[in-house]
Amino acid sequence: MLAGFLVIAYSLPFAIGIYTENVFFDRQWLADLATVVLNGVMQGGVYAMFAVGLTMIFGVMRIINVAHGEMVMLGAYLSWMSFFWLGFDPLLAMVFTLPIAFGLGWMIQKFLLNAVVGGPELTPLLMTFGLGLAMIYAVEAVFTTDFKSIPYAPDSFQLTETIVVGKSRLISFVMALVISVGVFMFLKKHRIGKAIRATSQNADVAMVCGINIYGIYMVTSGISAALAVAGGVLVSIQFGFNPETGIIYTLQAFAIIVLGGRGHYIGAMIGGVMLAVMESLISFMLPNGTALVEIAAYGLMIFVLLIRPRGLMGPKTD
Amino acid sequence: MSTRDNWRNLGFLAGWVVLLLFVPPTFSIYIRSFFMFLMMYVILSLSWNIISGYTGYISFGHVVFYGIGTYATAILVVDYGWHWIMAVAASGLVGAIFAILIGYPVLRLKGPYFAIAMLGAAEGTRVIAINWVSLTHGADGIAYPNIENSFETYIAMLVLMVIAVIVAYWVGHSRFGIRLNAIREDEIAAESLGVNTTFYKMAALVLSAIFPAMAGGIQGYKTLYIEPESEFFILITIYMKLFAMFGGKGTVIGPVLGAFILYSVQEYTWIRFPTAHLITFGIFIILVARFMPRGLIGFAVDRGWARKGMVH
Amino acid sequence: MAETNEIALQVKDLKKHFGGIKAVDGCSFDLPKGKISGLIGPNGSGKTTIFNLMTGVLGADSGEVVYRGENIVNLRPYQVFNKGISRTFQITRIYREMTVFENMLSASSMRVPESEAREQAEKLMEFVTLTPLRGEYGGNLSYGQQKLLEFARALMTDPEIILLDEPAAGVNRTLLQNLLAHIHHLQEEEGKTILIIEHDMNVIMNHCEKIFVMDYGVKIAEGLPDEIQNNEYVIEAYFGHK
Numbered sequence: 001m002l003a004g005f006l007v008i009a010y011s012l013p014f015a016i017g018i019y020t021e022n023v024f025f026d027r028q029w030l031a032d033l034a035t036v037v038l039n040g041v042m043q044g045g046v047y048a049m050f051a052v053g054l055t056m057i058f059g060v061m062r063i064i065n066v067a068h069g070e071m072v073m074l075g076a077y078l079s080w081m082s083f084f085w086l087g088f089d090p091l092l093a094m095v096f097t098l099p100i101a102f103g104l105g106w107m108i109q110k111f112l113l114n115a116v117v118g119g120p121e122l123t124p125l126l127m128t129f130g131l132g133l134a135m136i137y138a139v140e141a142v143f144t145t146d147f148k149s150i151p152y153a154p155d156s157f158q159l160t161e162t163i164v165v166g167k168s169r170l171i172s173f174v175m176a177l178v179i180s181v182g183v184f185m186f187l188k189k190h191r192i193g194k195a196i197r198a199t200s201q202n203a204d205v206a207m208v209c210g211i212n213i214y215g216i217y218m219v220t221s222g223i224s225a226a227l228a229v230a231g232g233v234l235v236s237i238q239f240g241f242n243p244e245t246g247i248i249y250t251l252q253a254f255a256i257i258v259l260g261g262r263g264h265y266i267g268a269m270i271g272g273v274m275l276a277v278m279e280s281l282i283s284f285m286l287p288n289g290t291a292l293v294e295i296a297a298y299g300l301m302i303f304v305l306l307i308r309p310r311g312l313m314g315p316k317t318d
Numbered sequence: 319m320s321t322r323d324n325w326r327n328l329g330f331l332a333g334w335v336v337l338l339l340f341v342p343p344t345f346s347i348y349i350r351s352f353f354m355f356l357m358m359y360v361i362l363s364l365s366w367n368i369i370s371g372y373t374g375y376i377s378f379g380h381v382v383f384y385g386i387g388t389y390a391t392a393i394l395v396v397d398y399g400w401h402w403i404m405a406v407a408a409s410g411l412v413g414a415i416f417a418i419l420i421g422y423p424v425l426r427l428k429g430p431y432f433a434i435a436m437l438g439a440a441e442g443t444r445v446i447a448i449n450w451v452s453l454t455h456g457a458d459g460i461a462y463p464n465i466e467n468s469f470e471t472y473i474a475m476l477v478l479m480v481i482a483v484i485v486a487y488w489v490g491h492s493r494f495g496i497r498l499n500a501i502r503e504d505e506i507a508a509e510s511l512g513v514n515t516t517f518y519k520m521a522a523l524v525l526s527a528i529f530p531a532m533a534g535g536i537q538g539y540k541t542l543y544i545e546p547e548s549e550f551f552i553l554i555t556i557y558m559k560l561f562a563m564f565g566g567k568g569t570v571i572g573p574v575l576g577a578f579i580l581y582s583v584q585e586y587t588w589i590r591f592p593t594a595h596l597i598t599f600g601i602f603i604i605l606v607a608r609f610m611p612r613g614l615i616g617f618a619v620d621r622g623w624a625r626k627g628m629v630h
Numbered sequence: 631m632a633e634t635n636e637i638a639l640q641v642k643d644l645k646k647h648f649g650g651i652k653a654v655d656g657c658s659f660d661l662p663k664g665k666i667s668g669l670i671g672p673n674g675s676g677k678t679t680i681f682n683l684m685t686g687v688l689g690a691d692s693g694e695v696v697y698r699g700e701n702i703v704n705l706r707p708y709q710v711f712n713k714g715i716s717r718t719f720q721i722t723r724i725y726r727e728m729t730v731f732e733n734m735l736s737a738s739s740m741r742v743p744e745s746e747a748r749e750q751a752e753k754l755m756e757f758v759t760l761t762p763l764r765g766e767y768g769g770n771l772s773y774g775q776q777k778l779l780e781f782a783r784a785l786m787t788d789p790e791i792i793l794l795d796e797p798a799a800g801v802n803r804t805l806l807q808n809l810l811a812h813i814h815h816l817q818e819e820e821g822k823t824i825l826i827i828e829h830d831m832n833v834i835m836n837h838c839e840k841i842f843v844m845d846y847g848v849k850i851a852e853g854l855p856d857e858i859q860n861n862e863y864v865i866e867a868y869f870g871h872k
């Protein structure tokens with residue numbers, strides 16, 4: 001069912017492309033297609049990384065943090081500030097932007113969310129919504145709604161004669177991979193990482209086993225915020241952003257975890273790549289496609305929720 | 319609720335209508351349009367309350383119905399030469415049909431999934447409104463012929479508000495509303511005890527879509543110019559939600575009260591502190607969700623100032 | 631009520647598996663009309679699942695539930711309810727942020743006028759002694775009171791068959807005696823068909839005319855209380871091999 005749907009979904013851009021005569025199937029076009037898909041996969045790595053942050057919070061606390069995209073947006077601004085105000089390389093600046101993000105996530109958890117974990121599920125939803133709103137307009141108060149961007153490694157690599165990859169995109173992809181692998185290793189090997197996984201398996205048992213679950217919640221939120229900010233940094237060196245782009249990231253991250261399966265890390269990685277590839281196909285093949293990429297997230301999300309609510313790899317029951 | 323209570327409340331409403339009919343129009347156009355927007359937010363909050371307060375399906379994208387309505391009205395008036403009142407009425411129908419179309423998939427989702435699917439629906443519709451240029455004129459928006467219509471639109475909004483209040487009152491005092499409450503409390507139990515939940519949820523969504531669509535239509539005609547970003551502006555959803563939550567979701571008087579108080583507050587503050595007031599609203603949502611989930615009315619109920627429940 | 635051997639409802643070879651768990655695995659029984667019957671079995675033997683299948687809360691893998699000559703399996707729960715089969719839940723599902731009265735009214739049929747539904751609600755609240763609490767939130771009731779409310783709510787439409795999932799669990803003795811008196815009243819005076827799931831053997835043996843025993847998703851025995859008490863399969867199911 002899901003497989004059938006995905007086949008249809010991914011052929012749709014081709015169908016529309018053929019219908020609107022944007023698709024040629026000649027050599028040049030095929031090379032362009034390969035470029036587009038490759039770029040999509042790389043972009044997907046970045047998406048996947050910040051979606052993992054969202055899925056972690058969901059896995060551990062059953063909370064959907066709708067301010068996650070705003071945290072990504074904040075990351076982009078942190079990156080911008082370190083570049084223009086302090087003259088740091090945005091990637092290098094992660095040495096201090098990520099700890100800041102971790103602290104922020106920690107405090108949000110401590111002062112806002114710890115009190116409502118395990119309560120009615122709509123309370124944290126509304127609270128994080130309010131938080132996101134406050135973040136958008138706090139950033140807007142300082143930076144206005146103007147689009148900002150960072151001129152970072154604007155040139156590109158010529159992979160083969162015809163396939164080209166933007167340098168900043170390649171760097172972002174590599175960074176995203178490094179960070180994601182780092183987080184996985186932490187979850188697999190480190191004592192706290194194991195405790196996080198134990199808590200997401202079963203919070204009550206974890207508590208009985210002597211794990212301080214509120215501490216775990218705070219660490220989880222911290223890591224999640226750091227992943228979001230890292231995502232923001234990697235977005236900021238490739239695209240323009242303004243305070244209101246956060247909502248798009250939230251929807252993308254949500255679509256990804258729905259696609260991959262809630263609380264499932266590998267699922268989030270696959271979902272991230274799938275969404276980004278879909279977006280690139282849309283922008284490549286549809287007339288005026290770049291304006292329509294947002295549709296990919298909403299479309300995939302709604303249909304997956306309907307056809308297979310647990311996503312690609314999610315557990316059978318909640 | 320006894321018949322006597324119904325008559326008393328109707329009298330109360332009539333009193334307000336007389337006040338609103340004769341007082342604000344005598345003042346400046348600014349005062350008139352302030353009250354028009356205030357009434358619009360009463361309509362929007364009451365509508366959001368039907369699906370989210372009574373039925374428990376929290377919508378994060380309710381602006382979509384409002385936006386669809388502004389567009390339907392503007393297209394019918396500007397491109398097809400309809401009379402604006404006819405166009406506003408037709409927008410209600412368009413809103414209802416749209417609610418059925420998106421309700422069919424999204425009402426099968428629960429809790430946060432419904433909320434975010436609605437957010438996606440609203441954002442997606444905005445993107446479509448920007449890009450479907452032949453229908454919506456795209457990002458350029460649609461301009462109405464320039465005329466002074468603040469009095470007609472004020473009266474139209476007042477009439478619509480009266481209808482919305484009466485419908486909300488009926489929902490809040492009938493077995494229909496009780497059944498929506500049952501869905502909110504426990505959908506499986508409701509279904510097992512005779513509530514066709516699919517039908518009732520759809521009915522609630524349609525009711526909560528019609529009025530925003532029509533209110534949007536009137537608002538667009540009054541403003542004389544619409545474009546996607548402002549008609550599908552997420553802040554409008556936030557206002558509906560916040561006003562209803564602050565007053566007390568799942569009640570009739572709550573959203574009215576919430577809209578009255580908070581819209582006035584925002585009108586006062588936003589001219590003076592345009593960004594700060596939005597930050598404050600964000601923080602306010604957090605505080606209301608955390609400490610006052612049942613709003614002012616819930617606060618009154620907890621202290622014994624008002625009776626529990628909506629049917630007595 | 632005259633002694634009859636009429637059948638109110640037939641369960642025929644019902645099956646429901648959850649992944650590897652065979653919750654109900656080919657279960658059949660005939661529910662006698664106008665009597666109180668009991669459905670017993672060890673924990674996890676599939677009793678609640680049978681109720682869920684009978685009332686449409688779960689879809690069946692195969693099998694039928696025949697009521698008034700019609701297969702009602704896989705109907706939606708509200709359709710089953712509207713045909714006259716009402717139920718309570720093992721873990722109470724009263725509406726917590728609705729008043730007792732609203733809980734009652736929510737289950738009335740939209741086909742009867744509201745005034746009539748209100749009268750019915752008042753009458754039933756009186757019947758289970760909840761009238762003093764009619765304006766209180768359901769969530770504020772004690773567990774036993776919630777059980778009573780759920781029981782009364784299930785009677786709002788005057789159903790023909792009433793399915794009760796562990797009505798005695800968590801209810802104190804006095805309240806329980808009341809509840810049982812109500813159940814007998816329904817059967818004797820109004821000719822209702824009642825099926826009770828219960829672990830309390832006193833309730834089952836003293837109040838049910840017919841008993842069905844389940845184990846691992848199948849019916850292993852049925853009969854009168856004293857037949858069941860001496861049935862070796864039943865003893866084995868409950869106590870293991872001797």
Ligand SMILES: Nc1ncnc2c1ncn2[C@@H]1O[C@H](COP(=O)(O)OP(=O)(O)OP(=O)(O)O)[C@@H](O)[C@H]1O
Nearest residue numbers: 648651653671672673674675676677678679680720
């Ligand atoms: N929705 C479900 N998903 C998965 N497994 C289920 C589900 N419902 C029931 N089961 C399983 O089916 C089996 C039978 O469960 P059921 O609730 O019918 O037992 P029961 O006889 O009512 O037990 P008890 O006396 O403890 O209430 C159990 O193993 C249970 O875990």
Ligand SMILES: [Mg+2]
Nearest residue numbers: 677678679720
């Ligand atoms: Mg059971």
